Amino acid sequence: MERSGSPNTKRYSRTAALLSVLAMGLGQLYNRQYMKGLLMLAFYGFGIYTAVTRLPHALWGIVTLGETETKLRKVGKLYKQVMGDHSIFLLIEGLITVFIMIVFVWLYVIAVKDAYHTGKLREEGGKPNTFRQTMSYVASYRFPHIVLTIPMIGVFFFTVMPIVFMILVAFTNFTRENMPPAHLIDWHGFETFRDIFRIKAWSHTFYSVTLWTFVWAVLATLTGYFGGFAVALLVQQKGIRFKSFWRTLFILPFAIPMFVSTLILRNIFNGQFGPLNQYLSLLGFDKMPWLTDPMWAKFTLVLANFWLTFPVSMLMIIGILTTIPKDMYEAADIDGASAFQKIALITFPSVMHAMAPLVIMQFVGNINNFNIVYLLTNGKPVNGDFQFAGDTDILITWLFKLSMEQGQYNFASVIGIFIFIVLSVFAIWNVRRTKAFKEEDA
Known part of the structure; x- marks a missing residue:
């Protein structure tokens, strides 16, 4: 050697x-x-x-x-x-x-x-x-x-x-x-990028659709999360009987494919022939413009999304509730805490600690929630001031219309770049700030 x-x-x-x-x-x-x-x-x-x-x-x-x-x-x-x-x-x-x-x-x-x-x-x-x-x-x-x-x-x-x-x-x-x-x-x-902000029709559409996209994402995330949280608390109450039955019943909206449920809801909320307006007419009320009025269409969209998404949050929160030590509630009872105080100081922080990353990702997912917006309203009602977009269109559905229906591929790519940057920065920054991820790194 x-x-x-x-x-x-x-x-x-x-x-x-x-x-x-x-x-x-x-x-x-x-x-x-x-x-x-x-x-x-x-x-x-x-x-x-x-x-x-x-x-x-x-x-x-x-x-x-x-x-x-x-x-x-x-x-x-x-x-x-x-x-x-x-x-x-x-x-x-x-x-x-x-x-x-x-x-x-x-x-x-x-x-x-x-x-x-x-x-x-x-x-x-x-x-x-x-x-x-x-x-x-x-x-x-x-x-x-x-x-x-x-x-x-x-x-x-x-x-x-x-x-x-x-x-x-x-x-x-x-x-x-x-x-x-x-x-x-x-x-x-950068000609297309300049046109997005320079041409009034494009800039007005871009700002309006972007604003509604974030409003929609916040409302859809909060209603789905807090709705699931409320139902989970009710199902887990000591006096509730047949808990398995209630859990099964509330999970049914999630068990059915979303596009099927969305199309059914679209028929239910139909302004002329939908069963909901038919029953309102029988009771003596005026028919509601669920999908034809801009504000009512947005409300209907959030309501339908709530019905389709709260079961997921409910199931996860039920699992988290079973991990909270009962000693904490017993100590709170000794200190004279009310039911609301126990929820606010024990239950909600414990659930939020585990659910924060998921809530953030649900928010990011709702920004790109193409299915429910496209299937329920198709972005309508039509807005004459918008460039190839309707009042309920979000950025991802507007991008789809620009590319697949109008053939404006360069403008669609600009919107895609904007979505990618916003979601990437927001998701990475917020997820890394959550306490659950910080403790995992430690």
Whole structure:
């Protein structure tokens, strides 16, 4: 065995790292890890092939978004359609190639570090692991990392890449009137962002829909949470009999698929033919504009959401109530505390401590609660002052209408960016501030 510190052994790490920089896998071959080195060389060949054959075209597609439009060319007496560049396909293919190269570079860096550390081991008189020993080590100690790598790659390509694509579309003139492959789209910089705030129709719609989105999220979250809290307290009272029956009965709205319940509620609240207004007419009352008046439509939306969401809070709070020590209530009784004081000073803080992260995420989810708004009101009633939006539209339903119904993809992307920033910042900041997460970190 060669002694540590001799002139020959000091160069193992640097030589292995340098060889790995020249070509992934050469450092492993130098360190006598032949199988690992050959596998890395094969991956290196794939990466170089992709970089040489696909990366230049990918970067060209992202930068130019195509140069040739689809045209009709006369061939003899007939006209033949000659397909041009598809700007969106070029953008997507370019992003996929760039993301693959990012993964390749990341693995390249890991290979260089691995060769360097293995060289260090040889300098210290150690023996590099064989391929079998490496696989055994990975299976024993790195298995969680391997398993997490698979969903991480999925998040990278199916979550991060669509977000990047959405951001890039916001800087183009991609609309229904400028649809590939008949037309090429161009980079327009911050023009769409400026139009959102500069053009009165767009700015008025944006501010109004954003305000209602946050009002809706607050009302939907508070009614669902406190409704579930109240029902949970009632069900858990000592004098209540058939507790299992009441729990089962109140969970039924959640057991039915939400879109079915929402469509049923839409028929119930129908202003002309709904059974609710029919019964009101029989009792001598005027029919209520549940879904046709802006204020009543918003009230109906919050009411329907309450009915569909309080069972979840009720079940979770019931579970939390069973964990509160009874000694605390007995001590409160000795001190002469009233029922309201026991709820305010013992029950509510204990429940809120455990439920705070969930309440925050429910608020974030309600900002993006597309299903109930779209299925119950479809954003209506129509508002003539709004740009492709109704009085009950929230940001996510407005985004849907802009993209799927009106073809204003660039404006929809701007709204999507705004939603993403608000939800990300709000969720991360508030969740990290909750006491439950702070104690977990401690």
